[in-house]
Amino acid sequence: MYSLGNKFKKALVTGGAGFIGSHIVEDLLGDGLEVISIDNYSAGKKENLAHLINWGQKFKEIKADVRDYKNLRPYLEGVDIVFHQAVSKNTICFKDPASDLEINALGTLNVLTAAREAGVKKFVHASTGSVYGDTRYYPSDEEHPLNPNSFYGVSKLAAEKYVRAFHHLYGMNVNILRYYHVFGPRQDYSDVGGVVSIFGRRAFQNLPLTIYGDGTQLRSFTFVKDVVNANKFLALTDDVSGEAFNCASGVKVTIKELADAILKYFGKETLPIEFQDWKPGDIKYFNVSHQKIADLGFKFQTSFEEGLANTLEWIIGYLESMKKYA
């Protein structure tokens, strides 16, 4: 839909072996770009990129840490565009907020500095709806106050501020996408992964689905291909810089509706759904405006049903293949 092939030759994706990063890498290679993935494999997996081996010289998979500026810097040479996805797992932010800050804020500063020194033309930064904190009005747009209430949100907001400073101080073309509830193939399905993948895995394994709270909490599930397209859209849009855009599909699905849809997909409606206490800090309601990016001409294309079927097909294929080799 959006092709970067005529505009850029070489891209670098941080967090390239992660869930969203690996989809960006794959898509850019399809556009004919030379692509470098940078990842320290703390959460990313080699297998997320294994299918790209046939791209040969076009694709370089580098093990490097965004906290290590000296090591990082040479990889930016000759790069036209950066998609910065690397992030600490938000589950570590309680246990180790200092490393959260180092990866998300210092890591972003390092990638920005290296990109600027190397003369990179564009920088698209992955942020999160967590930078807003408790929502004060709906639908919440980008003018909403930024009062994150988690260490993860604070460190991601610091990262955003560095990104914007590079626009103001150096005139670098940088933009920010605030993702919400992204789902799709290759998302972590372990117990600390994404809810769609966790429910999909548990239904496949005939295990009960667990809902924290009463299941009425609303999510704006956004299919990963739409997130990739939003990144590419901003890469192709020249007359904006230093801006943040909500990247939420607008879909509104409750967790109970999600559980029901997954059980129906598997034909396992009799599998139990277990309700447990609310998780502390769980946000019950999302109504996020994506009008700002829509006004530029971007459209979220994938229906929730289509994205869900695509994700569950992948989970089934993946878990079947694991059984074969077990």
Ligand SMILES: NC(=O)c1ccc[n+]([C@@H]2O[C@H](COP(=O)([O-])OP(=O)(O)OC[C@H]3O[C@@H](n4cnc5c(N)ncnc54)[C@H](O)[C@@H]3O)[C@@H](O)[C@H]2O)c1
């Ligand atoms: N998945 C979502 O629903 C969601 C929602 C909001 C925001 N985001 C943002 O999207 C981006 C990508 O998230 P994801 O869901 O693909 O997560 P992910 O954990 O799958 O990917 C992140 C990648 O970063 C790598 N990484 C971690 N620390 C690193 C370091 N120090 N140096 C180099 N690489 C490092 C990890 O190994 C991993 O491969 C992040 O910036 C995240 O904040 C995601």
